[in-house]
Amino acid sequence: MENTDLLQTNFIINELISWRDIDGQILILDTSINESAHELNQIGSYIFTEISRETPLLKIKEALINTYQGQLDQQEIETDFFQYLNDLIVMKIITPKKL
Amino acid sequence: MSVLAKQITRAKDKSQPLFSTLEITQNCNLRCKHCYNFDRSSNENPISKPFLNLNEINEVLASLNNLGALSLNITGGEPLTHPDLDKIISEAKSYNFHIRLKTNGILLNSSKAKRLFSLGVREVDISLYGASETTYIDFCKKEGFQKTIEAIKVAKDANLKVNVSIILHKLNFRDLGAMIHIIEDLGVFFQVSDEITDRYDNTNASNELGLSQSDYLELLKGPFHYFFDHENKERSLQCGCAKTVLGIGAFGDVFPCIGAPVVSGNIRDNGLEFIWENSPILKNIRELKSDDFKECSTCPLIEVCSRSSGSAFVNTGEYTGCDPVAKTFAKARFEKNK
Numbered sequence: 001m002e003n004t005d006l007l008q009t010n011f012i013i014n015e016l017i018s019w020r021d022i023d024g025q026i027l028i029l030d031t032s033i034n035e036s037a038h039e040l041n042q043i044g045s046y047i048f049t050e051i052s053r054e055t056p057l058l059k060i061k062e063a064l065i066n067t068y069q070g071q072l073d074q075q076e077i078e079t080d081f082f083q084y085l086n087d088l089i090v091m092k093i094i095t096p097k098k099l
Numbered sequence: 100m101s102v103l104a105k106q107i108t109r110a111k112d113k114s115q116p117l118f119s120t121l122e123i124t125q126n127c128n129l130r131c132k133h134c135y136n137f138d139r140s141s142n143e144n145p146i147s148k149p150f151l152n153l154n155e156i157n158e159v160l161a162s163l164n165n166l167g168a169l170s171l172n173i174t175g176g177e178p179l180t181h182p183d184l185d186k187i188i189s190e191a192k193s194y195n196f197h198i199r200l201k202t203n204g205i206l207l208n209s210s211k212a213k214r215l216f217s218l219g220v221r222e223v224d225i226s227l228y229g230a231s232e233t234t235y236i237d238f239c240k241k242e243g244f245q246k247t248i249e250a251i252k253v254a255k256d257a258n259l260k261v262n263v264s265i266i267l268h269k270l271n272f273r274d275l276g277a278m279i280h281i282i283e284d285l286g287v288f289f290q291v292s293d294e295i296t297d298r299y300d301n302t303n304a305s306n307e308l309g310l311s312q313s314d315y316l317e318l319l320k321g322p323f324h325y326f327f328d329h330e331n332k333e334r335s336l337q338c339g340c341a342k343t344v345l346g347i348g349a350f351g352d353v354f355p356c357i358g359a360p361v362v363s364g365n366i367r368d369n370g371l372e373f374i375w376e377n378s379p380i381l382k383n384i385r386e387l388k389s390d391d392f393k394e395c396s397t398c399p400l401i402e403v404c405s406r407s408s409g410s411a412f413v414n415t416g417e418y419t420g421c422d423p424v425a426k427t428f429a430k431a432r433f434e435k436n437k
Protein backbone atom coordinates (compact mmCIF):
# COMPACT_ATOMS: atom_id res chain seq x y z
CA MET A 1 0.00 0.00 0.00
CA GLU A 2 1.30 3.48 -0.89
CA ASN A 3 2.14 5.75 2.04
CA THR A 4 -0.51 8.32 1.13
CA ASP A 5 -3.13 5.54 0.95
CA LEU A 6 -1.97 4.25 4.32
CA LEU A 7 -2.55 7.59 5.97
CA GLN A 8 -6.09 7.72 4.63
CA THR A 9 -7.01 4.26 5.90
CA ASN A 10 -8.38 3.56 9.34
CA PHE A 11 -6.71 0.50 10.88
CA ILE A 12 -7.72 -1.66 13.80
CA ILE A 13 -5.94 -4.44 15.65
CA ASN A 14 -6.79 -7.85 14.20
CA GLU A 15 -9.36 -9.45 16.49
CA LEU A 16 -7.54 -12.77 16.22
CA ILE A 17 -4.63 -11.57 18.36
CA SER A 18 -4.31 -10.71 22.05
CA TRP A 19 -1.86 -8.35 23.67
CA ARG A 20 -0.75 -6.78 26.93
CA ASP A 21 1.53 -3.97 27.96
CA ILE A 22 4.38 -5.19 30.17
CA ASP A 23 6.12 -2.19 31.64
CA GLY A 24 5.94 -0.13 28.45
CA GLN A 25 6.44 -2.94 25.94
CA ILE A 26 3.63 -4.71 24.14
CA LEU A 27 3.61 -8.52 24.08
CA ILE A 28 1.38 -9.99 21.37
CA LEU A 29 0.06 -13.56 21.44
CA ASP A 30 -0.80 -14.65 17.96
CA THR A 31 -1.82 -18.30 17.84
CA SER A 32 -4.28 -17.99 14.95
CA ILE A 33 -2.34 -16.13 12.22
CA ASN A 34 1.42 -16.53 12.58
CA GLU A 35 1.43 -18.99 15.51
CA SER A 36 3.97 -16.94 17.43
CA ALA A 37 4.53 -14.30 20.07
CA HIS A 38 5.80 -10.84 19.18
CA GLU A 39 7.33 -8.12 21.33
CA LEU A 40 7.29 -4.48 20.35
CA ASN A 41 9.87 -1.94 21.44
CA GLN A 42 8.88 1.28 23.12
CA ILE A 43 8.14 3.24 19.95
CA GLY A 44 6.47 0.25 18.32
CA SER A 45 4.35 -0.18 21.43
CA TYR A 46 3.34 3.48 21.29
CA ILE A 47 2.23 3.18 17.64
CA PHE A 48 0.41 -0.09 18.32
CA THR A 49 -1.40 1.33 21.36
CA GLU A 50 -2.52 4.39 19.43
CA ILE A 51 -3.83 2.19 16.59
CA SER A 52 -5.73 0.13 19.17
CA ARG A 53 -7.37 3.42 20.23
CA GLU A 54 -8.17 4.09 16.57
CA THR A 55 -6.06 7.26 16.52
CA PRO A 56 -5.65 8.40 12.85
CA LEU A 57 -2.24 7.41 11.44
CA LEU A 58 -1.53 10.99 10.40
CA LYS A 59 -1.84 12.09 14.03
CA ILE A 60 0.43 9.27 15.20
CA LYS A 61 3.04 10.22 12.61
CA GLU A 62 2.91 13.89 13.63
CA ALA A 63 3.22 12.98 17.29
CA LEU A 64 6.33 10.93 16.55
CA ILE A 65 7.88 13.75 14.53
CA ASN A 66 7.17 16.23 17.35
CA THR A 67 8.60 13.85 19.98
CA TYR A 68 11.83 13.13 18.12
CA GLN A 69 12.31 16.55 16.48
CA GLY A 70 15.95 17.56 16.85
CA GLN A 71 17.05 14.00 17.62
CA LEU A 72 16.13 12.28 14.37
CA ASP A 73 15.71 13.40 10.79
CA GLN A 74 12.01 13.76 9.83
CA GLN A 75 12.49 11.75 6.65
CA GLU A 76 14.06 8.95 8.66
CA ILE A 77 11.13 8.95 11.12
CA GLU A 78 8.60 8.80 8.27
CA THR A 79 10.47 5.99 6.48
CA ASP A 80 10.68 3.93 9.68
CA PHE A 81 7.03 4.65 10.52
CA PHE A 82 5.71 3.47 7.15
CA GLN A 83 8.02 0.46 7.14
CA TYR A 84 6.73 -0.50 10.57
CA LEU A 85 3.11 -0.12 9.47
CA ASN A 86 3.74 -2.28 6.42
CA ASP A 87 5.31 -4.95 8.64
CA LEU A 88 2.20 -4.95 10.86
CA ILE A 89 -0.04 -5.17 7.78
CA VAL A 90 1.95 -8.01 6.19
CA MET A 91 1.80 -9.95 9.46
CA LYS A 92 -1.95 -9.17 9.62
CA ILE A 93 -1.55 -7.73 13.10
CA ILE A 94 -3.47 -4.67 11.94
CA THR A 95 -6.22 -4.69 9.36
CA PRO A 96 -8.22 -1.94 7.61
CA LYS A 97 -11.37 -1.15 9.51
CA LYS A 98 -14.48 -2.16 7.61
CA LEU A 99 -16.96 0.67 7.39
CA MET B 100 15.75 -16.73 25.00
CA SER B 101 12.41 -16.70 23.17
CA VAL B 102 10.27 -13.58 22.96
CA LEU B 103 7.73 -15.12 25.30
CA ALA B 104 10.33 -16.28 27.85
CA LYS B 105 11.93 -12.82 27.88
CA GLN B 106 8.61 -11.06 28.44
CA ILE B 107 7.55 -13.57 31.09
CA THR B 108 10.73 -12.73 33.00
CA ARG B 109 9.86 -9.02 32.78
CA ALA B 110 6.30 -9.73 33.96
CA LYS B 111 7.63 -11.88 36.80
CA ASP B 112 9.70 -8.96 38.09
CA LYS B 113 6.57 -6.86 38.51
CA SER B 114 4.18 -9.70 39.49
CA GLN B 115 1.92 -9.28 36.47
CA PRO B 116 -0.39 -12.32 36.22
CA LEU B 117 -0.08 -12.92 32.48
CA PHE B 118 -1.48 -16.44 32.79
CA SER B 119 -4.72 -16.58 34.73
CA THR B 120 -7.16 -19.41 35.22
CA LEU B 121 -10.80 -18.97 36.16
CA GLU B 122 -12.82 -21.96 37.32
CA ILE B 123 -16.39 -21.04 36.41
CA THR B 124 -18.14 -24.14 37.78
CA GLN B 125 -17.51 -27.47 39.41
CA ASN B 126 -20.47 -29.09 37.66
CA CYS B 127 -19.41 -31.78 35.22
CA ASN B 128 -20.96 -34.26 32.82
CA LEU B 129 -18.37 -36.94 33.77
CA ARG B 130 -17.49 -38.56 37.08
CA CYS B 131 -13.78 -39.19 36.55
CA LYS B 132 -12.11 -41.17 39.29
CA HIS B 133 -9.11 -38.82 39.41
CA CYS B 134 -10.97 -35.49 39.46
CA TYR B 135 -9.15 -33.02 41.72
CA ASN B 136 -12.29 -31.00 42.55
CA PHE B 137 -13.85 -33.61 44.83
CA ASP B 138 -14.67 -37.31 44.96
CA ARG B 139 -17.36 -37.66 42.29
CA SER B 140 -17.96 -41.36 43.01
CA SER B 141 -20.10 -40.46 46.00
CA ASN B 142 -23.83 -40.03 45.42
CA GLU B 143 -23.84 -37.13 47.85
CA ASN B 144 -23.32 -33.70 46.34
CA PRO B 145 -20.68 -31.98 48.50
CA ILE B 146 -21.21 -28.59 46.85
CA SER B 147 -22.81 -26.45 49.55
CA LYS B 148 -21.76 -22.94 48.50
CA PRO B 149 -22.94 -21.05 45.41
CA PHE B 150 -20.56 -20.76 42.47
CA LEU B 151 -19.51 -17.31 41.35
CA ASN B 152 -22.46 -15.66 39.60
CA LEU B 153 -22.23 -13.77 36.33
CA ASN B 154 -21.78 -10.36 38.00
CA GLU B 155 -18.98 -11.72 40.18
CA ILE B 156 -17.30 -13.33 37.16
CA ASN B 157 -17.53 -10.05 35.26
CA GLU B 158 -15.89 -8.27 38.21
CA VAL B 159 -13.08 -10.84 38.16
CA LEU B 160 -12.56 -10.31 34.43
CA ALA B 161 -12.37 -6.52 34.88
CA SER B 162 -9.82 -7.01 37.69
CA LEU B 163 -7.75 -9.41 35.60
CA ASN B 164 -7.66 -6.78 32.88
CA ASN B 165 -6.51 -4.13 35.38
CA LEU B 166 -3.81 -6.51 36.67
CA GLY B 167 -2.49 -7.06 33.14
CA ALA B 168 -3.54 -10.65 32.46
CA LEU B 169 -2.93 -11.79 28.90
CA SER B 170 -4.05 -15.39 28.73
CA LEU B 171 -7.31 -16.48 30.37
CA ASN B 172 -7.89 -20.18 30.92
CA ILE B 173 -11.55 -20.96 31.51
CA THR B 174 -11.92 -24.25 33.33
CA GLY B 175 -14.27 -26.26 35.55
CA GLY B 176 -15.71 -28.79 36.29
CA GLU B 177 -16.79 -28.80 32.70
CA PRO B 178 -17.12 -25.20 31.45
CA LEU B 179 -19.41 -26.23 28.59
CA THR B 180 -22.09 -27.05 31.18
CA HIS B 181 -22.21 -23.39 32.30
CA PRO B 182 -25.44 -21.70 31.16
CA ASP B 183 -23.73 -18.29 30.79
CA LEU B 184 -20.57 -19.45 29.04
CA ASP B 185 -21.24 -17.37 25.92
CA LYS B 186 -21.71 -14.22 27.99
CA ILE B 187 -18.53 -14.92 29.96
CA ILE B 188 -16.49 -15.39 26.78
CA SER B 189 -17.93 -12.24 25.19
CA GLU B 190 -17.05 -10.22 28.26
CA ALA B 191 -13.54 -11.71 28.36
CA LYS B 192 -13.03 -10.95 24.67
CA SER B 193 -13.89 -7.31 25.28
CA TYR B 194 -10.64 -7.14 27.30
CA ASN B 195 -8.62 -8.83 24.52
CA PHE B 196 -7.62 -11.81 26.64
CA HIS B 197 -6.20 -14.79 24.83
CA ILE B 198 -9.01 -17.17 25.76
CA ARG B 199 -8.42 -20.89 26.26
CA LEU B 200 -11.12 -23.32 27.24
CA LYS B 201 -10.22 -26.46 29.16
CA THR B 202 -12.80 -29.14 28.41
CA ASN B 203 -13.37 -32.87 28.14
CA GLY B 204 -14.88 -32.09 24.72
CA ILE B 205 -17.84 -34.41 25.05
CA LEU B 206 -20.40 -31.60 24.77
CA LEU B 207 -18.57 -29.94 21.87
CA ASN B 208 -20.12 -30.20 18.42
CA SER B 209 -19.42 -28.40 15.18
CA SER B 210 -21.81 -25.48 15.67
CA LYS B 211 -20.69 -24.97 19.27
CA ALA B 212 -17.02 -25.00 18.24
CA LYS B 213 -17.67 -22.38 15.54
CA ARG B 214 -19.62 -20.26 18.01
CA LEU B 215 -16.80 -20.44 20.58
CA PHE B 216 -14.33 -19.22 17.96
CA SER B 217 -16.59 -16.40 16.79
CA LEU B 218 -17.08 -15.28 20.40
CA GLY B 219 -13.31 -15.09 20.95
CA VAL B 220 -11.98 -18.45 22.14
CA ARG B 221 -8.65 -19.12 20.43
CA GLU B 222 -7.53 -22.41 22.00
CA VAL B 223 -9.16 -25.47 23.48
CA ASP B 224 -7.37 -27.87 25.77
CA ILE B 225 -9.13 -31.22 25.43
CA SER B 226 -8.40 -34.00 27.89
CA LEU B 227 -8.01 -37.55 26.56
CA TYR B 228 -8.43 -40.27 29.15
CA GLY B 229 -7.86 -43.40 27.08
CA ALA B 230 -7.85 -45.04 23.66
CA SER B 231 -11.15 -46.89 23.95
CA GLU B 232 -14.67 -46.63 25.30
CA THR B 233 -13.81 -49.36 27.81
CA THR B 234 -11.24 -47.13 29.52
CA TYR B 235 -13.63 -44.18 29.46
CA ILE B 236 -16.43 -46.20 31.07
CA ASP B 237 -14.05 -47.49 33.71
CA PHE B 238 -12.32 -44.16 34.40
CA CYS B 239 -14.97 -41.52 33.63
CA LYS B 240 -18.07 -43.63 34.35
CA LYS B 241 -19.45 -42.82 30.91
CA GLU B 242 -18.76 -43.43 27.23
CA GLY B 243 -16.83 -40.54 25.77
CA PHE B 244 -13.93 -41.69 23.66
CA GLN B 245 -15.58 -41.28 20.24
CA LYS B 246 -17.18 -38.00 21.27
CA THR B 247 -13.79 -36.68 22.40
CA ILE B 248 -12.18 -37.61 19.09
CA GLU B 249 -15.06 -35.94 17.25
CA ALA B 250 -14.61 -32.84 19.44
CA ILE B 251 -10.95 -32.60 18.47
CA LYS B 252 -11.91 -32.74 14.79
CA VAL B 253 -14.66 -30.12 14.98
CA ALA B 254 -12.52 -27.79 17.10
CA LYS B 255 -9.70 -27.97 14.56
CA ASP B 256 -12.16 -27.39 11.70
CA ALA B 257 -13.47 -24.31 13.54
CA ASN B 258 -9.92 -22.81 13.51
CA LEU B 259 -9.47 -23.29 17.24
CA LYS B 260 -5.93 -24.22 18.21
CA VAL B 261 -6.28 -27.64 19.79
CA ASN B 262 -4.05 -28.98 22.55
CA VAL B 263 -4.83 -32.50 23.70
CA SER B 264 -3.83 -33.39 27.24
CA ILE B 265 -3.24 -37.10 27.57
CA ILE B 266 -4.04 -37.90 31.18
CA LEU B 267 -1.97 -40.94 32.11
CA HIS B 268 -3.01 -43.19 34.94
CA LYS B 269 -2.74 -46.77 36.03
CA LEU B 270 -5.60 -47.92 33.80
CA ASN B 271 -4.32 -46.46 30.52
CA PHE B 272 -0.56 -45.97 30.57
CA ARG B 273 0.02 -48.99 28.37
CA ASP B 274 -2.29 -47.36 25.78
CA LEU B 275 -0.03 -44.31 25.43
CA GLY B 276 1.20 -45.37 21.98
CA ALA B 277 -2.36 -45.86 20.76
CA MET B 278 -3.40 -42.45 22.08
CA ILE B 279 -0.42 -40.71 20.47
CA HIS B 280 -1.11 -42.47 17.18
CA ILE B 281 -4.73 -41.25 17.21
CA ILE B 282 -3.73 -37.66 18.01
CA GLU B 283 -0.95 -37.54 15.43
CA ASP B 284 -3.42 -38.72 12.80
CA LEU B 285 -5.66 -35.80 13.77
CA GLY B 286 -2.73 -33.38 13.33
CA VAL B 287 -3.05 -31.47 16.60
CA PHE B 288 -0.69 -30.61 19.45
CA PHE B 289 -0.59 -32.76 22.54
CA GLN B 290 1.09 -33.09 25.90
CA VAL B 291 1.32 -35.89 28.42
CA SER B 292 0.23 -35.33 31.99
CA ASP B 293 1.62 -38.05 34.25
CA GLU B 294 0.66 -37.05 37.78
CA ILE B 295 -2.66 -37.77 39.49
CA THR B 296 -2.76 -35.61 42.62
CA ASP B 297 -4.95 -35.93 45.67
CA ARG B 298 -8.21 -34.05 45.59
CA TYR B 299 -8.75 -30.49 46.81
CA ASP B 300 -11.31 -31.83 49.31
CA ASN B 301 -8.48 -33.81 50.94
CA THR B 302 -9.68 -37.18 49.69
CA ASN B 303 -7.02 -39.38 48.17
CA ALA B 304 -6.96 -40.15 44.45
CA SER B 305 -3.32 -40.86 43.69
CA ASN B 306 -2.76 -44.10 45.62
CA GLU B 307 -5.40 -45.91 43.64
CA LEU B 308 -4.80 -44.42 40.19
CA GLY B 309 -1.34 -42.91 40.11
CA LEU B 310 1.57 -44.51 38.32
CA SER B 311 3.92 -46.54 40.51
CA GLN B 312 7.71 -46.43 40.29
CA SER B 313 7.74 -49.63 38.22
CA ASP B 314 4.99 -48.29 35.90
CA TYR B 315 7.07 -45.17 35.39
CA LEU B 316 10.24 -47.14 34.77
CA GLU B 317 8.35 -49.09 32.11
CA LEU B 318 7.45 -45.78 30.41
CA LEU B 319 11.04 -44.55 30.70
CA LYS B 320 12.27 -47.67 28.96
CA GLY B 321 9.55 -47.56 26.30
CA PRO B 322 9.40 -45.92 22.86
CA PHE B 323 7.97 -42.66 24.24
CA HIS B 324 10.58 -42.23 26.99
CA TYR B 325 11.30 -38.65 25.86
CA PHE B 326 8.04 -37.50 27.43
CA PHE B 327 9.29 -38.66 30.82
CA ASP B 328 13.08 -38.08 30.68
CA HIS B 329 12.90 -34.92 32.76
CA GLU B 330 16.13 -33.10 33.66
CA ASN B 331 16.52 -30.28 36.16
CA LYS B 332 20.26 -29.61 35.93
CA GLU B 333 19.82 -26.03 37.15
CA ARG B 334 18.16 -27.45 40.33
CA SER B 335 15.23 -25.09 39.84
CA LEU B 336 12.54 -25.06 42.54
CA GLN B 337 10.69 -21.87 41.69
CA CYS B 338 7.77 -21.46 39.32
CA GLY B 339 5.42 -18.70 38.18
CA CYS B 340 2.98 -19.12 41.09
CA ALA B 341 1.75 -15.74 42.43
CA LYS B 342 4.06 -13.95 40.00
CA THR B 343 2.92 -14.52 36.41
CA VAL B 344 0.29 -17.11 37.32
CA LEU B 345 -3.01 -16.68 39.17
CA GLY B 346 -6.00 -18.93 39.79
CA ILE B 347 -9.56 -18.19 40.88
CA GLY B 348 -11.74 -21.05 42.10
CA ALA B 349 -15.44 -21.54 41.40
CA PHE B 350 -16.38 -20.21 44.88
CA GLY B 351 -14.20 -17.10 44.58
CA ASP B 352 -11.09 -18.35 46.36
CA VAL B 353 -7.88 -16.82 45.00
CA PHE B 354 -4.90 -19.13 44.54
CA PRO B 355 -1.27 -18.58 43.47
CA CYS B 356 -2.10 -21.03 40.65
CA ILE B 357 -5.17 -23.16 39.96
CA GLY B 358 -2.90 -26.17 40.52
CA ALA B 359 -1.78 -24.84 43.90
CA PRO B 360 -4.97 -24.30 45.93
CA VAL B 361 -3.42 -22.27 48.76
CA VAL B 362 -6.36 -20.03 49.65
CA SER B 363 -4.98 -16.49 49.60
CA GLY B 364 -8.27 -14.63 49.89
CA ASN B 365 -11.78 -14.68 48.51
CA ILE B 366 -13.19 -12.17 46.07
CA ARG B 367 -16.45 -12.14 48.06
CA ASP B 368 -14.52 -10.62 50.97
CA ASN B 369 -12.04 -8.43 49.11
CA GLY B 370 -11.59 -7.53 45.45
CA LEU B 371 -9.20 -9.60 43.35
CA GLU B 372 -6.81 -6.68 42.82
CA PHE B 373 -6.61 -6.05 46.57
CA ILE B 374 -5.90 -9.73 47.26
CA TRP B 375 -3.27 -9.98 44.51
CA GLU B 376 -1.46 -6.93 45.81
CA ASN B 377 -1.88 -7.44 49.57
CA SER B 378 -2.29 -11.11 50.45
CA PRO B 379 0.48 -12.12 52.90
CA ILE B 380 0.35 -15.66 51.46
CA LEU B 381 0.99 -14.47 47.91
CA LYS B 382 3.72 -12.12 49.16
CA ASN B 383 5.41 -14.99 50.99
CA ILE B 384 5.35 -17.19 47.90
CA ARG B 385 6.87 -14.38 45.80
CA GLU B 386 9.70 -14.00 48.30
CA LEU B 387 10.63 -17.69 48.54
CA LYS B 388 14.28 -18.56 47.93
CA SER B 389 15.68 -21.95 46.92
CA ASP B 390 16.90 -22.49 50.48
CA ASP B 391 13.30 -22.27 51.71
CA PHE B 392 12.62 -25.59 49.94
CA LYS B 393 14.68 -27.31 52.62
CA GLU B 394 14.08 -30.95 51.77
CA CYS B 395 14.28 -30.49 48.00
CA SER B 396 17.29 -28.15 47.82
CA THR B 397 19.51 -30.85 49.33
CA CYS B 398 17.80 -33.88 47.76
CA PRO B 399 20.08 -36.05 45.59
CA LEU B 400 17.18 -36.60 43.16
CA ILE B 401 16.52 -32.91 42.44
CA GLU B 402 18.32 -32.98 39.06
CA VAL B 403 15.83 -35.58 37.76
CA CYS B 404 12.78 -34.37 39.66
CA SER B 405 9.78 -32.69 37.99
CA ARG B 406 8.38 -31.44 41.30
CA SER B 407 5.74 -28.71 41.29
CA SER B 408 4.85 -26.76 44.42
CA GLY B 409 1.15 -27.06 43.64
CA SER B 410 1.24 -30.86 43.61
CA ALA B 411 3.40 -30.88 46.74
CA PHE B 412 0.80 -28.72 48.48
CA VAL B 413 -2.17 -30.82 47.32
CA ASN B 414 -0.48 -34.10 48.22
CA THR B 415 1.11 -33.09 51.53
CA GLY B 416 -0.16 -29.67 52.62
CA GLU B 417 3.39 -28.29 52.37
CA TYR B 418 3.94 -25.84 49.50
CA THR B 419 7.71 -25.95 49.88
CA GLY B 420 7.85 -29.64 50.76
CA CYS B 421 8.62 -32.82 48.87
CA ASP B 422 5.95 -34.13 46.51
CA PRO B 423 5.95 -37.89 47.08
CA VAL B 424 4.52 -38.58 43.61
CA ALA B 425 7.20 -36.52 41.85
CA LYS B 426 9.80 -38.22 44.04
CA THR B 427 8.53 -41.66 42.94
CA PHE B 428 9.01 -40.63 39.30
CA ALA B 429 12.44 -39.13 40.08
CA LYS B 430 13.48 -42.43 41.66
CA ALA B 431 12.48 -44.24 38.45
CA ARG B 432 14.57 -41.81 36.36
CA PHE B 433 17.51 -42.24 38.71
CA GLU B 434 17.18 -46.01 38.43
CA LYS B 435 17.04 -45.84 34.63
CA ASN B 436 20.13 -43.59 34.47
CA LYS B 437 22.21 -45.83 36.75
